[in-house]
Amino acid sequence: MPVNPYVTPILLLVASNAFMTYAWYGHLKGDPRPLWIAVMTSWGVAFFEYWLAVPANRIGHQVYSAAELKTMQEIITLAVFAGFSVFYLGERLTVNHLIGFAFIGLGAFFIFKGPLH
Template identity: 55%
Template sequence: MGLSLPVPVATIGLLIASNVFMTFAWYGHLKYKAAPLLAVIAVSWLIALPEYALQVPANRLGHGQFSAAQLKTIQEVISLSVFALFSWLYLGEKLGWQHAVGFGLICLGAWFVFHDWT
C-alpha cells in the first residue's frame, strides 16, 4: 500500500526540498571564501543537481492544480522563506524589521496572484 499525498502537499513538499538544495548551491560557499572558485562552482553544480531532480517533478505534478504563474509564486515564497532561515541559521546574519516588511509585501503580491478576480 503506497502513500498518496494530495497534489498541493506533494508539490509544495518537493519545492521546499528543491529550494533547500538550491540555497546551499548558490550561497553555501559564502562560508568558504578561501576555497578556489572553480572548486566552489563544481561543488555547487553537484548540489544543484538534486534541486533539478525535485523541482521538475514538482512543477509537472503541480501544473493543472496550479497555473504556471501560481507555481512560480509558490516557488518564490518558499525560496525566500528557506533563504531567510538559511541566512540566519547557517550564515549567522540577522534579519530585521525591513526584511519582515519586504517579505510581507511579497506575500501580499502572492495573494494577488492566487486571488480569483473574475
C-alpha cells in the first residue's frame, strides 16, 4: 500500500503527539513516584514518539514545507492536549483557552495560505 504524503504525516503526528502528551503530562495525575522515575518513564514513552514524528516529517516534507509541518504539529498538539487535559486529567477548558487556540489557528491559516499579495 503506497504512503500518501498528504495524509500519512497527519496521522503519524496525531499518534506521536498522543505519546508525547502522555510523556510530558501523564505523571501530573497524582503520580506518587519520585521525580527521577517520572522523568525516566517519560523519556521511555517519548522514545516511541520519535519513531512516529521523524517519519511523519520525512514523509510530509515531500509535499509540505518545514514551516507547514511545524504548524501542523502545533495545531495537532493543541488538539491532543485539549482532549488529554479534559478526559485524562479532568481539567476544564475555558473560553480563554478556546480564544487562545483560535488565535493560534488563525496563525496556522496564514502559514498555509501562502504569500499575501
